[in-house]
Amino acid sequence: MRSNAKAFIVLGLGIICLAIALSPEEVTRFMNMIIDFTKSAKAGIPSP
């Protein structure tokens, strides 16, 4: 029972993180970063 309570607390935290991350500015910033990241991964041998 206690362990289940921990699971729900962590799940709640995850949903809060997701909710904040879904705000418009965060979404734009995140997508730009991923696109940038994808381009740099394809550009050549990564260092690192």
Added chain:
Amino acid sequence: MAWHKKPKTNITKLRILRIFVQLIMFFLLNLGFFSIGATWLVLPINYPKSLYSSSEDAFFLLQRMLTDSIVPLIPLASFFIIGSVFGRLFCAWGCPFGLFQDLIGVLTSRIKKYEPTSETNNSLRQIGEFITGATIIVSTFIGISLSLQNASVVENAFGIFIDQPWAVLSPSVFLFTVIPLLFWWGGIENFFIWEKFVLIDLVFWIRLLIFIFAIILVIYIPKGWCRWFCPAGIIMGQIGKHSILGLGRNISKCTHCGLCEDVCPMGVKILSHKPEKIRSELCTNCLDCMAVCPENALELKFL
């Protein structure tokens, strides 16, 4: 007694099914091959950005965001939500580096495997915990330093660790990013021209050594890398041991034959856990134990 044959067939079928599912996942994670490159899929697995990947590895993304001075909300959400509901399910059913280890296990199945004691498992896992903690601290420090100081000073100080510190040493980066880029770079027609090998430096050899170490480890200890060293596995283990989905053992059916512990690839001491739910940071919900149990005493359950 005919029952002892049945579990063996069950487990073989399950392992084939699992490799099949992992291969499908590998295909889905590489949709970049069909020009579907950047997606929102952030998973708690060990699959760093590579040539065709269409997903993000939560731990590498976390490092990247921390070193860019961004609060890593998406990777944290991925760890928290997936871990609290499914535990380490993706480790068994969807992680490419887990698949790589499973395949090594299949190819070297004739070689005798060793099962470390629980104490050894626990002590060696501290190395993984150290790697995880150190990576997060260093990434945060880099992020803060970059926002406070002249970028070139910080870049000089951290060198190749500046972007994603653990990527420099991770064997999965070596396997999925460094090796493919080394051969694919410049197109298939330049697959093996020597000029690009001048780019190989000392870091390459260090990476290669760690990669070879990981392979030797996995040959003798099933899923050795996952048990002790993988940061995503360490984080997911801590969250996943309290997950909503998990295995329970029906004590009225269980005969304590120990078969389940013998087949567990992660070395979970199933019988020493409370029967209501196996709360182990190592359990990946692979279901091998369930498939082998002659009494059907193990069951997957929610809550």
